[in-house]
Amino acid sequence: MNKKNMKKVTSEIGEFKKFISRGNVVDMAVGVIVGGAFGKIVTSLVSDILMPLIGTVMGGLDFTNLSIKIKNSTIAYGSFIQSIVDFLIIATCIFLMIQLFEKVKHKETSEEIPSKREEVLLLEEIRDLIKNK
16 A cells, blocks of 8 residues: 555544544434334334234234235235334334423523613613713
Protein backbone atom coordinates (compact mmCIF):
# COMPACT_ATOMS: atom_id res chain seq x y z
CA MET A 1 0.00 0.00 0.00
CA ASN A 2 1.46 3.36 -1.00
CA LYS A 3 1.45 6.54 1.06
CA LYS A 4 -1.43 8.08 -0.89
CA ASN A 5 -3.74 5.12 -0.19
CA MET A 6 -2.61 4.96 3.45
CA LYS A 7 -3.41 8.66 3.92
CA LYS A 8 -6.86 8.13 2.38
CA VAL A 9 -7.59 5.19 4.72
CA THR A 10 -6.43 7.21 7.73
CA SER A 11 -8.67 10.09 6.66
CA GLU A 12 -11.66 7.73 6.30
CA ILE A 13 -11.02 6.27 9.77
CA GLY A 14 -10.88 9.78 11.23
CA GLU A 15 -14.20 10.72 9.63
CA PHE A 16 -15.73 7.47 10.87
CA LYS A 17 -14.57 8.30 14.42
CA LYS A 18 -16.23 11.74 14.16
CA PHE A 19 -19.43 10.13 12.91
CA ILE A 20 -19.54 7.57 15.72
CA SER A 21 -18.71 10.09 18.44
CA ARG A 22 -21.71 12.29 17.59
CA GLY A 23 -24.43 11.99 20.22
CA ASN A 24 -27.32 11.23 17.87
CA VAL A 25 -25.60 8.11 16.50
CA VAL A 26 -25.27 6.71 20.01
CA ASP A 27 -28.90 7.62 20.74
CA MET A 28 -29.98 5.86 17.57
CA ALA A 29 -28.02 2.73 18.50
CA VAL A 30 -29.63 2.67 21.94
CA GLY A 31 -33.05 3.11 20.32
CA VAL A 32 -32.45 0.19 17.97
CA ILE A 33 -31.35 -2.08 20.83
CA VAL A 34 -34.28 -1.09 23.07
CA GLY A 35 -36.66 -1.42 20.11
CA GLY A 36 -35.41 -4.93 19.41
CA ALA A 37 -35.88 -5.95 23.03
CA PHE A 38 -39.35 -4.36 23.07
CA GLY A 39 -40.24 -6.29 19.91
CA LYS A 40 -39.28 -9.56 21.59
CA ILE A 41 -41.47 -8.72 24.59
CA VAL A 42 -44.44 -7.91 22.37
CA THR A 43 -43.92 -11.07 20.31
CA SER A 44 -43.92 -13.13 23.50
CA LEU A 45 -47.02 -11.32 24.75
CA VAL A 46 -48.86 -12.07 21.53
CA SER A 47 -47.72 -15.66 20.98
CA ASP A 48 -47.67 -16.82 24.62
CA ILE A 49 -50.61 -14.93 26.15
CA LEU A 50 -52.97 -13.21 23.71
CA MET A 51 -53.21 -15.77 20.93
CA PRO A 52 -53.85 -18.72 23.30
CA LEU A 53 -56.59 -16.66 25.00
CA ILE A 54 -58.14 -15.75 21.65
CA GLY A 55 -57.85 -19.38 20.57
CA THR A 56 -59.62 -20.53 23.73
CA VAL A 57 -62.44 -18.05 23.17
CA MET A 58 -62.75 -19.32 19.59
CA GLY A 59 -63.17 -22.94 20.74
CA GLY A 60 -59.61 -24.13 21.30
CA LEU A 61 -58.20 -22.88 18.00
CA ASP A 62 -54.38 -22.86 17.85
CA PHE A 63 -53.27 -20.08 15.51
CA THR A 64 -49.68 -21.28 15.22
CA ASN A 65 -50.79 -24.45 13.43
CA LEU A 66 -53.18 -22.79 10.99
CA SER A 67 -51.97 -23.46 7.48
CA ILE A 68 -53.10 -24.46 4.02
CA LYS A 69 -51.30 -27.13 2.00
CA ILE A 70 -51.23 -26.50 -1.75
CA LYS A 71 -49.36 -29.28 -3.59
CA ASN A 72 -45.81 -29.15 -2.16
CA SER A 73 -46.20 -25.72 -0.51
CA THR A 74 -47.50 -24.90 2.94
CA ILE A 75 -48.96 -21.47 3.62
CA ALA A 76 -48.73 -20.79 7.36
CA TYR A 77 -51.35 -18.05 7.68
CA GLY A 78 -51.61 -18.57 11.48
CA SER A 79 -48.10 -17.16 11.90
CA PHE A 80 -49.08 -14.29 9.63
CA ILE A 81 -52.08 -13.51 11.87
CA GLN A 82 -49.74 -13.48 14.89
CA SER A 83 -47.41 -11.09 13.07
CA ILE A 84 -50.32 -8.75 12.33
CA VAL A 85 -51.32 -8.75 16.01
CA ASP A 86 -47.65 -8.08 16.93
CA PHE A 87 -47.55 -5.14 14.54
CA LEU A 88 -50.82 -3.68 15.84
CA ILE A 89 -49.65 -3.85 19.45
CA ILE A 90 -46.26 -2.28 18.65
CA ALA A 91 -47.90 0.44 16.53
CA THR A 92 -50.37 1.20 19.34
CA CYS A 93 -47.56 1.45 21.90
CA ILE A 94 -45.54 3.76 19.65
CA PHE A 95 -48.62 5.91 19.01
CA LEU A 96 -49.31 6.21 22.75
CA MET A 97 -45.65 7.05 23.48
CA ILE A 98 -45.64 9.78 20.82
CA GLN A 99 -48.86 11.23 22.23
CA LEU A 100 -47.32 11.25 25.72
CA PHE A 101 -44.18 13.00 24.47
CA GLU A 102 -46.27 15.56 22.57
CA LYS A 103 -48.31 16.33 25.70
CA VAL A 104 -45.14 16.82 27.75
CA LYS A 105 -43.61 18.97 25.00
CA HIS A 106 -46.78 21.05 24.68
CA LYS A 107 -46.94 21.50 28.46
CA GLU A 108 -43.36 22.79 28.53
CA THR A 109 -43.96 25.30 25.74
CA SER A 110 -47.28 26.52 27.11
CA GLU A 111 -45.91 27.44 30.54
CA GLU A 112 -46.48 31.11 31.25
CA ILE A 113 -43.69 33.56 30.71
CA PRO A 114 -42.83 35.02 34.10
CA SER A 115 -44.49 38.40 34.56
CA LYS A 116 -42.36 41.50 34.95
CA ARG A 117 -41.94 43.08 38.32
CA GLU A 118 -43.94 46.22 39.07
CA GLU A 119 -40.85 48.44 39.07
CA VAL A 120 -39.87 47.27 35.60
CA LEU A 121 -43.38 47.94 34.29
CA LEU A 122 -43.31 51.43 35.78
CA LEU A 123 -39.91 52.18 34.26
CA GLU A 124 -41.09 50.96 30.85
CA GLU A 125 -44.16 53.19 31.11
CA ILE A 126 -41.98 56.21 31.96
CA ARG A 127 -39.67 55.36 29.05
CA ASP A 128 -42.62 55.16 26.64
CA LEU A 129 -43.95 58.52 27.88
CA ILE A 130 -40.57 60.16 27.36
CA LYS A 131 -40.36 58.71 23.82
CA ASN A 132 -43.80 60.08 22.93
CA LYS A 133 -42.90 63.69 23.89
